[in-house]
Amino acid sequence: MDPTLPVIPTSLVEVDIVQQWRDGVPGAVPVHDGESGPDLASAAERFEVDISVLRAVGASASAGEVRALPLSDGRFGWAVGVGAGSAAQWRTAGAALARAVRGRLDQVADSEDETGDLGEAGDSDYLQVRLPAEVDGDVVTALTLGLSLGGYRFRVTSRPRPPRLRKVLLVAPDGADRDELAEHVRRAAEWSAATALARDLANAPSNIKDPAWLTGVGAELATDVPGLSATVRDEKWLADRGFGGVLAVGGGSARPPRLLELSYRPEHHDGPHLVLVGKGITFDTGGISLKPAEGMHLMRTDMSGGAAVIAALLSIARLRLPVRVTGLVPAAENHVSGSAYRPGDVVRHYGGKTTEVGNTDAEGRMVLADAMAYAVEQHEPDLLVDVATLTGAMKVALGLRTGGFFATDDELAGRVSAAGERVGEAWWRMPLLDAHAEDVKGTLADVKQTPPGPGGVTAALFLREFTGGLPWAHLDIAGPARAESDYAEVVAGATGFAARSLVELAAGFTG
Structure with a gap:
């Protein structure tokens, strides 16, 4: 790891299920929507304060509304709105609470007061949250995701590392099955770890993150995970085997x-062999088809698909899922120089198929084509899924919070949608319009890199040419891979979108 960067992977909060509320530990109590407004009475009872205290600080049931309140004996607490208690609202509440605690810890650090208002020394990085009487696995899963990811941050700085929330105790109600709830916490923690690692890799600046760094970090992280092996192929290996798209x-x-x-x-293992392919463009200038300067700095995250695949494979292996999974990340830097590839070039991909280049900024599909053809021939998968920040057209179609995907198989499409729903990532299936299939056919070459027509659709149709007829899904995350501001469990910067969907997709094949 480069010593100038924060430690990768980022440490996340540890979440445990416990039975008893602990004196002296800062606490949070949810505020639900009642029949006639926010149920402040229940929250006040649990805090052992008068309801007027909650009204005075503006406590609300709106999901993610967090209000701090001083308690007796120097204690400190938070009232956090959870709305009607849906999974999405609990996820939002957990993230908002994590940010509120981080803000309080930052204030303590800035004032050089180690205890501040957060309790006795040693408890300032702890928090306890009282779970509702009707708690179930979905609530605990969503809350764990929010608490784990909402306080995430990645900064390259000379300042000392700020204090962070290290542990959250979820206080279960009497009669709850703590073992079952703990299993939901464990799974959600692994989803969070996948998302956070994908964020780390995508946030890393590209003066450090070149193809050798990205693939090297992925391989290094894999060495400590039982059942997972990693190999990095260099440019000579790629040239000897005809990876013309990656080399171009x-x-x-x-x-x-x-x-x-x-x-x-x-x-x-039982069931199908799943191959995941992730775009690993560590920086994208657009090449000779140069991008505008505005926004180009964000192209350090153009390997978010590759980051999602790396993170997913690590989590799949740590969860010991009984399914065979292979991950491929073709990594390249799309730069401008005398050796850059050109519009009008004809490139021969792995396996021999040729592509007529129309725009060097459509580089993602070039590297994916090689890796997908290689997957089909060398790994013989039953299912193929690729994930990439591929087209601006998808951002126009679906905005910045929903991933678009295409699939040749209805069952696979249903699995992608269901996986996303379970982990709190929104996906929308897009049509593979066969009316544009002929547009992909080339004149100088077998296929055209940038055929006319709807950009997201034609990009998917281009990639379909390299799937060998296998059941295949293409996940375009150009919109949700980056965020301009915090929302729910997402923080500004790289979001890690798709990583936990891939983990849950693999889990869905385990029976």
Whole structure:
């Protein structure tokens, strides 16, 4: 790891299920929507204060509304709105609470007062949250995701690392099955870890994050995970085997391309072999088809699809899911130089198919095409899924909070949607319009890189040419891979979108 960066992966809060409320530990109590407004009475009872105190601080049932209130004996607490108690509202509430606690810890650090208003020394990085009487696994899962990811931050700075929330105790009601709830916490914590690692990799600045760094970090992290192996292929290996798309895109940079192969083969596995392919463009200038300067700095996150695949494979292996999964991340830097590929070039991909280049800024599909063709021939998967920040058209169609996906198989499409719903990521299936299939056919080459027509659709149709007829889904995360501001469990910057959906997609094949 580069010493100038924060430690990767980022440490997340540890969440535990407990039975008893603890004196002296800062606490939070949810405020629900009641029949005639926010149920402040229940929250006041749990805090052992008069309801007027909650009214005075403006406590509300609106999901994510957090109000701090001083309590007796120097204690401190938060009232957090959870609305009607849906999973999304609990996720939002958990994230808002994590940010509120982080803000309080920052204030304590700035004032050089280690205890501040947060309790006795040693408890300032702890929090307890009282769960509702009707708690179930969905509530605990959503709350854990929000608490784990809402306070995430990634900064390259000379300042000392700020204090952080280290542990949250979820206080279960009498009669709750704590073991069952703890299993939901464990799974949600792994989803959070996948999301946070994908954020880390995408947030890393591109003066450090070149193809060798990205693939090297992925391989290094894999070494400590049982059942998971990693191999990094260099530019000579790629050239010897005809990865023309990866080499063309990476040809304009002084930092050569790489291919990361991650293989998870549990001792006992049943069901299909799933291959995940993630776009790993570590910086994208657009090449000769140069991007506008405005917004180009965000292209450090153009490898978010590759980051999602790396993070997902690590979590799949740590969860010991009984399903075989392979991850491929073709990594390249799309730069401008005398050796850059050009519009009008004809590129020969792995396997021999040729592409007529129309725009060097459509580089993602070039590297994915090689990796997908390689997956089909060398790994013989039953199912193929690729994920990429691929087209601006998808941002126009679906905005910045929903991922678009295409699928050749209805069952696979249903699995993608269901996985996203379970982990709190929104996906929308887009049509593979066969009316535009002929537009992909080339004149100088087998296929056109940038055929006319709707950009998201034609990009997917181009990629379909390299799937070997396998059941396949293409996940375009150009919109939700980056965020301009905080919302729900998302923080500004790289979002880690798709990582936990991929983990849950794999889990769905375990029976």
